Amino acid sequence: MVLKGNISAWLYVISGVPQGSILGPLLFLIFINDIDEGIANRLLKFADDTKLVGTVSSDLEIEQLHSDLKQLCGWSID
Numbered sequence: 001m002v003l004k005g006n007i008s009a010w011l012y013v014i015s016g017v018p019q020g021s022i023l024g025p026l027l028f029l030i031f032i033n034d035i036d037e038g039i040a041n042r043l044l045k046f047a048d049d050t051k052l053v054g055t056v057s058s059d060l061e062i063e064q065l066h067s068d069l070k071q072l073c074g075w076s077i078d
Contacts, residue, residue, distance in 0.1 A: 016048050035075055040064040 002008075028048060036043040041054030041064060052072065054065050 035072070038071055039068050041068050 025047070032045065032050070035045070035050065039052070041052055044051040044053055052065070052068055054061065054068070056062055056065055
């Protein structure tokens with residue numbers, strides 16, 4: 001990328017979905033298909049990025065968000 005005449009250096013990235021692969025994105029979607037089972041809040045998935053979104057204005061909502069985070073951690077360990 002060039003910004004005001006300065007060129008950024010290349011950086012080797014060791015994570016994410018392989019670029020240019022035909023089956024990579026499809027297999028990744030199949031792999032994470034069950035990630036939102038049992039999640040009370042909203043889960044946004046796009047490519048290799050996942051976000052947990054929720055409103056926290058009461059103790060119950062805090063507990064739900066905490067429970068969702070614990071469930072996502074458990075999913076990632078499994």
